[in-house]
Amino acid sequence: MLDTDIFLLKNSSCSRQSRSQGPAKCIPSKFLNMKDLDFPLFKTRIEKSPKFDLTSAEDRQKYFELKAGPEIKKLREYLRENTFIVYLLGKKNSGKGTYAKMLKEIVDKDKIEHFSIGDMIRDIDKELQDPAQKAELIDFLKNNYRGFMSLEDVVAALEGRSTSKLLPSELILTLAKREIQKRGRKALFIDGFPRELDQVSYSLFFRDLVEYRDDPDVLVLIDVAEKVIDERIKYRRICPLCQTSRSLKLLPTKDIEYEDGKFYLKCDNPECSGPRMIQKEGDELGIAPIKARLDKDGILMKQAFNLYGIPKVLLRNTVPADKADEYLNDYEITPEFVYEYKNGKVKVTEKPWKVEDDKGVESYSLMPPPVVVSLIKQLVAALEL
Numbered sequence: 001m002l003d004t005d006i007f008l009l010k011n012s013s014c015s016r017q018s019r020s021q022g023p024a025k026c027i028p029s030k031f032l033n034m035k036d037l038d039f040p041l042f043k044t045r046i047e048k049s050p051k052f053d054l055t056s057a058e059d060r061q062k063y064f065e066l067k068a069g070p071e072i073k074k075l076r077e078y079l080r081e082n083t084f085i086v087y088l089l090g091k092k093n094s095g096k097g098t099y100a101k102m103l104k105e106i107v108d109k110d111k112i113e114h115f116s117i118g119d120m121i122r123d124i125d126k127e128l129q130d131p132a133q134k135a136e137l138i139d140f141l142k143n144n145y146r147g148f149m150s151l152e153d154v155v156a157a158l159e160g161r162s163t164s165k166l167l168p169s170e171l172i173l174t175l176a177k178r179e180i181q182k183r184g185r186k187a188l189f190i191d192g193f194p195r196e197l198d199q200v201s202y203s204l205f206f207r208d209l210v211e212y213r214d215d216p217d218v219l220v221l222i223d224v225a226e227k228v229i230d231e232r233i234k235y236r237r238i239c240p241l242c243q244t245s246r247s248l249k250l251l252p253t254k255d256i257e258y259e260d261g262k263f264y265l266k267c268d269n270p271e272c273s274g275p276r277m278i279q280k281e282g283d284e285l286g287i288a289p290i291k292a293r294l295d296k297d298g299i300l301m302k303q304a305f306n307l308y309g310i311p312k313v314l315l316r317n318t319v320p321a322d323k324a325d326e327y328l329n330d331y332e333i334t335p336e337f338v339y340e341y342k343n344g345k346v347k348v349t350e351k352p353w354k355v356e357d358d359k360g361v362e363s364y365s366l367m368p369p370p371v372v373v374s375l376i377k378q379l380v381a382a383l384e385l
């Protein structure tokens, strides 16, 4: 499907009447019935739950045991003899990797692999700088790559690649196959594929390409409101020494400093000397620089949502504020941190972070663990365990 098709789809002035006279000039008929994305609410609330601190690894363990113990056991048993493939689809910066890595930690570190296409490409950049590794890579491509771009052009594209330049899908798939074979047989969470519209159909055959033919595969669609992504970027703070990432609004460190009307986080990584954390250049713009990418990701998700023949898991990050009591325990809601400077001290208070979802509904954003509970339970259902 081409971008122009999407353009037609979104901007078509075709009325119902003219469609009935013949769809030829209007929207291609296969897109007429594309359903809009619809992510149901998922209940993780348990009456009389103890209060958990979901930022603590120890508490998280107990939390998962309480909320998804039997399902985690089923997955572990299944993984003793079997594997599966999950395609993670969500907007840029929606935290796909966070969810997959948390599931891996909780269920089985050794049998699950979070496979990021972006990381793979970055590693290949490094390989290309080493002559022996480069020769090995070119040799592999000679034997395995088929596509519309010549091998010489492919290598040139890999070497001169800027992040905006597109690598052909045939190449990405060949490289993915090579990486997956290197890692040994594991359940895979594929992150970053499909990324382009032409890759949605490829994803249907992905498991054949990587020789996981008999494995069940599942699409996981993750809905995170753009306001959530925007504020995560705007309030992100990075340690200039150890690169630890926190959030002034959503995940501060223990030490907060005040100077000239502004609050600063001090890095509290025990292995770091603890300088002031800083805002990366451009982060103050939030989602503005990536808006086109987010729109494209939205169309990609809608296409995937409309695929038949592959089970889908639907995850949402926000819950309307007026439904929170019914669906969530209060500690599952992402808090917002507010600072006050008084008598030479910084006072920190916590309250539920209110944010509008993409439909403008006042909502709360979930901490990652309840989203992972929903992922585990829906995955068990999709695999029919």
Ligand SMILES: [Zn+2]
Pocket: 239, 240, 241, 242, 243, 244, 267, 268, 269, 272, 273, 274, 275
């Ligand atoms: Zn640090």
